[in-house]
Amino acid sequence: MAVKFLLNNQEVDLDVDPAMPLLWAIRDIAGLTGTKYACGKALCGSCTVHLDGQPVRSCVLPVSAAAGKTVTTIEGLSEDGSHPVQVAWRELNVAQCGYCQSGQIMSAAALLERVPNPSDDDIDGAMSGNICRCGTYTRIREAIHRIAEDQS
Amino acid sequence: MSELRKISRREFMKRTGQAGGGLVFALTFATACTPADEVADPVARKLASVAPNVYVNIRNDGIVEIYCHRSEMGQGIRTSLPQVIGDELEADWDKIKLIQAIGHEKYGDQNTDGSTSIRKHFDLLRNAGATARDMMIAAAAATWGVPAEECVARDHAVHHEASGRSAGYGDLVDAASGMPQPESAEFKSPADYKYIGKPMDTIDGMAFTTGAAKYATDMVLPDMLYGTIERCPALGGSIASLDDAAARAIAGVVDVIRLPEPSSPPVFNVLGGVAVLATNTWAAERGRAALEIEWDLGANAAYSSDTYKEQLIASASAPGRVTLNRGDADAAAASVHEAIYYAPHLSQAPMEPPAAMARVDEDGNCEVWACSQDPQTARATVAGTLGLEPEQVTVNVTLLGGGFGRKSKPDFIAEAAWLAREAGRPVKVQWTREDDIRQGYLHSVSAQYFRAGQDENGATTTWLHRTSFPSIVTTFAPGVPGPQANELSLGAFDSPWDVPNLRIEACDAPAHVRIGWLRSVCNVFHAYGAGCFVDELAHVKGRDPKEHLLEMIGPARQINPADDGADYGNYGQDLAQHPVDTGRLAAVAEKVADMAGWGRELPDGHGLGIAVHRSFLAYVGAVAEVSVDANGMLKVEEIWTCIDAGLVVNPDRVRSQMEGAAIFGMSLALHGEITASGGAIVEGNFDTYPMCRMSEVPHKIHAHIMESDALPGGVGEPGVPPIAPAIVNAYFAASGNRVRELPLRNAGLV
Numbered sequence: 001m002a003v004k005f006l007l008n009n010q011e012v013d014l015d016v017d018p019a020m021p022l023l024w025a026i027r028d029i030a031g032l033t034g035t036k037y038a039c040g041k042a043l044c045g046s047c048t049v050h051l052d053g054q055p056v057r058s059c060v061l062p063v064s065a066a067a068g069k070t071v072t073t074i075e076g077l078s079e080d081g082s083h084p085v086q087v088a089w090r091e092l093n094v095a096q097c098g099y100c101q102s103g104q105i106m107s108a109a110a111l112l113e114r115v116p117n118p119s120d121d122d123i124d125g126a127m128s129g130n131i132c133r134c135g136t137y138t139r140i141r142e143a144i145h146r147i148a149e150d151q152s
Numbered sequence: 153m154s155e156l157r158k159i160s161r162r163e164f165m166k167r168t169g170q171a172g173g174g175l176v177f178a179l180t181f182a183t184a185c186t187p188a189d190e191v192a193d194p195v196a197r198k199l200a201s202v203a204p205n206v207y208v209n210i211r212n213d214g215i216v217e218i219y220c221h222r223s224e225m226g227q228g229i230r231t232s233l234p235q236v237i238g239d240e241l242e243a244d245w246d247k248i249k250l251i252q253a254i255g256h257e258k259y260g261d262q263n264t265d266g267s268t269s270i271r272k273h274f275d276l277l278r279n280a281g282a283t284a285r286d287m288m289i290a291a292a293a294a295t296w297g298v299p300a301e302e303c304v305a306r307d308h309a310v311h312h313e314a315s316g317r318s319a320g321y322g323d324l325v326d327a328a329s330g331m332p333q334p335e336s337a338e339f340k341s342p343a344d345y346k347y348i349g350k351p352m353d354t355i356d357g358m359a360f361t362t363g364a365a366k367y368a369t370d371m372v373l374p375d376m377l378y379g380t381i382e383r384c385p386a387l388g389g390s391i392a393s394l395d396d397a398a399a400r401a402i403a404g405v406v407d408v409i410r411l412p413e414p415s416s417p418p419v420f421n422v423l424g425g426v427a428v429l430a431t432n433t434w435a436a437e438r439g440r441a442a443l444e445i446e447w448d449l450g451a452n453a454a455y456s457s458d459t460y461k462e463q464l465i466a467s468a469s470a471p472g473r474v475t476l477n478r479g480d481a482d483a484a485a486a487s488v489h490e491a492i493y494y495a496p497h498l499s500q501a502p503m504e505p506p507a508a509m510a511r512v513d514e515d516g517n518c519e520v521w522a523c524s525q526d527p528q529t530a531r532a533t534v535a536g537t538l539g540l541e542p543e544q545v546t547v548n549v550t551l552l553g554g555g556f557g558r559k560s561k562p563d564f565i566a567e568a569a570w571l572a573r574e575a576g577r578p579v580k581v582q583w584t585r586e587d588d589i590r591q592g593y594l595h596s597v598s599a600q601y602f603r604a605g606q607d608e609n610g611a612t613t614t615w616l617h618r619t620s621f622p623s624i625v626t627t628f629a630p631g632v633p634g635p636q637a638n639e640l641s642l643g644a645f646d647s648p649w650d651v652p653n654l655r656i657e658a659c660d661a662p663a664h665v666r667i668g669w670l671r672s673v674c675n676v677f678h679a680y681g682a683g684c685f686v687d688e689l690a691h692v693k694g695r696d697p698k699e700h701l702l703e704m705i706g707p708a709r710q711i712n713p714a715d716d717g718a719d720y721g722n723y724g725q726d727l728a729q730h731p732v733d734t735g736r737l738a739a740v741a742e743k744v745a746d747m748a749g750w751g752r753e754l755p756d757g758h759g760l761g762i763a764v765h766r767s768f769l770a771y772v773g774a775v776a777e778v779s780v781d782a783n784g785m786l787k788v789e790e791i792w793t794c795i796d797a798g799l800v801v802n803p804d805r806v807r808s809q810m811e812g813a814a815i816f817g818m819s820l821a822l823h824g825e826i827t828a829s830g831g832a833i834v835e836g837n838f839d840t841y842p843m844c845r846m847s848e849v850p851h852k853i854h855a856h857i858m859e860s861d862a863l864p865g866g867v868g869e870p871g872v873p874p875i876a877p878a879i880v881n882a883y884f885a886a887s888g889n890r891v892r893e894l895p896l897r898n899a900g901l902v
Binding site: 132 | 227849853
């Protein structure tokens with residue numbers, strides 16, 4: 001069955017099982033591998049993408065739920081890595097292995113869109129669904145605060 | 153292709169008059185295999201270049217290609233390695249192109265394990281850069297007809313000051329072609345370092361932040377199949393019956409293939425089971441769920457953590473094999489204190505579960521793309537699995553989405569290779585999170601008994617440490633009853649305590665799962681037990697824990713565990729160069745206590761705890777501040793760490809490793825536990841095997857690096873061991889309750 005949606009500003013028409021999680025539709029069918037699998041149960045946030053601007057866990061969301069909507073992945077956050085979150089991540093050398101960072105960045109970008117100057121509690125609330133086994137949390141928190149300061 | 157690469161090794165040796173020494177040379181193997189990157193960059197391949205050694209290739213467009221033969225898993229080696237080579241080479245940072253090396257013995261040791269990438273390869277990497285630099289100088293000198301001694305390398309060029317001539321490295325490629333490599337080269341003075349010791353930005357920063365970074369799980373090949381494998385829940389079991397009809401009926405499922413039965417001992421061989429291959433991951437997973445398999449669980453079907461724990465504690469409570477003895481640890485004492493510490497199995501749980509892509513060509517040669525910490529062992533394992541010669545196997549190393557020891561074991565790569573050959577198409581094997589947690593190589597469960605005697609003045613005079621855990625060696629050899637010397641060398645034999653009577657005993661413990669390395673390995677539980685018990689002694693004696701710790705470490709001296717009969721490994725390096733130096737251990741204890749403001753007045757319900765540990769030739773001190781609320785719940789408020797790892801290459805990557813190690817240590821102290829029931833692992837995902845999240849980690853984790861000109865020590869692992877004891881000790885300081893079992897959540901504290 002065909003599922004149509006806007007993926008990083010490009011219209012896609014995927015011939016897939018509508019029950020297939022959006023994650024696998026993005027990775028295996030659309031061929032964008034920046035969005036990561038790590039738990040498959042919405043427990044770690046590595047697969048976070050934006051659905052109509054809201055952060056969602058694509059590993060448990062059926063692709064049919066994206067029909068007619070806008071999906072943004074890490075590849076579509078900016079054309080050249082210039083989104084403020086991406087820039088701050090590089091300035092603070094946040095990433096270690098990097099694997100969870102697509103999800104971290106998508107969660108942080110959605111938070112800052114909603115709350116331009118987030119408190120530590122806001123950060124806890126928005127980012128605690130994203131696990132980083134390398135343990136980059138303190139730099140993530142610092143990066144989010146830095147972006148807020150730079151933009152205020 | 154340069155002339156250097158065309159001459160024979162015999163001819164090269166004749167010209168250079170050397171037998172190779174520590175360096176291996178490009179020409180020996182230059183045509184044996186082609187790294188994927190070379191194929192992917194055909195324009196660059198048309199350029200002439202000269203390869204002074206296997207790690208460096210200088211192109212005539214001025215780009216210096218540096219081959220990273222170590223695996224990147226977050227420790228930053230893809231940044232640190234070119235810092236070392238590039239510094240000695242006097243290369244411009246912006247003209248370095250990093251290429252990930254394939255798994256091949258021409259690079260020497262590639263096993264990215266044991267925090268070895270800098271500590272064991274610093275001279276090798278400096279030599280690679282320095283000899284390449286001298287080759288450029290020799291080429292310029294020959295071109296200009298001047299003595300090499302009058303030329304200097306600087307800023308990616310060679311300069312002859314007397315005549316004012318300069319030539320860029322790219323322009324010297326033709327002249328250098330065919331020249332022998334300098335036999336040896338002088339290293340730079342540390343005062344002249346441009347990159348070593350500097351916090352260079354992560355080389356993969358752009359890729360990490362744009363989704364462009366490629367891990368094994370991201371590999372795609374034409375005509376590929378996506379594979380997932382149902383394996384026996386218990387180690388050593390086998391298939392009693394299989395009905396795959398429903399699985400084959402799922403749309404997208406292409407094949408169902410049984411893997412070879414597992415071996416005993418398991419080593420790195422495939423674990424058996426049934427693979428479902430499909431045109432996408434979702435179809436493969438659905439097909440797997442539709443498999444109907446009855447298992448014969450085999451010899452480990454009775455493995456249960458509840459009963460095993462009792463067995464392990466009983467083992468540690470009775471005399472074991474004496475592995476180190478100084479004086480008489482049974483000597484009479486005015487008072488005696490004893491305790492038993494228990495810590496469960498752990499899973500490495502890297503965010504990227506094991507994944508590998510494999511392709512077998514019509515001649516039977518196999519090429520894999522894998523998140524491997526140890527690509528040469530992967531190569532040998534794939535060759536063994538397929539009955540090939542190692543030369544028929546090419547292992548491309550992708551980025552690793554975390555490793556922590558799991559990806560040292562290439563079983564998942566062998567699975568992909570086997571399936572690719574059976575299917576006749578490229579296959580990517582993707583482990584699920586449940587596969588990773590249930591079917592991996594677990595960190596040992598452990599029990600440790602400590603007994604210390606004090607004299608009338610409160611000085612500790614005897615120390616007995618019994619340690620019991622299933623050995624990693626059981627994964628590789630039959631009949632291994634308990635802890636081995638290489639494991640006791642991890643934080644037991646090098647016990648720093650200044651006591652006249654010391655004995656370490658190894659107590660037997662059978663293995664019922666695959667046991668493997670996890671970041672810091674046995675140091676995790678050895679530091680936890682000893683670090684907590686020494687804190688207990690302070691409180692028994694009514695002493696300040698930090699002052700008591702320093703007293704227990706005693707005066708600055710060098711310890712050789714062999715003096716007390718121990719078969720001590722010292723992390724594979726020379727004790728003369730890397731002594732067990734109690735002065736450096738005391739110094740990190742003092743420093744980290746200062747950083748944390750040890751002795752300051754704390755808010756109600758707060759406590760500070762301190763622990764120190766030497767591992768992988770580095771010394772780390774940690775202080776945790778915790779709070780306990782009205783409901784008795786624990787919160788880690790702040791962590792201070794201090795590392796003396798000798799000379800460090802990239803201080804920012806060292807700090808990031810310390811920050812991450814503190815959180816890794818927090819996770820295992822607060823949450824980490826893998827248990828078995830009926831031979832199978834109970835936990836399966838991050839709900840049942842939780843790890844620390846943003847909301848529960850301190851906002852501040854401080855990491856100080858001691859200034860040192862000592863030889864480099866390890867960095868990736870040494871930060872972990874002192875964290876759990878620091879937290880447990882802080883909890884005691886805050887609450888007066890001593891917890892002797894991990895994780896703390898089992899005591900209802902989190």
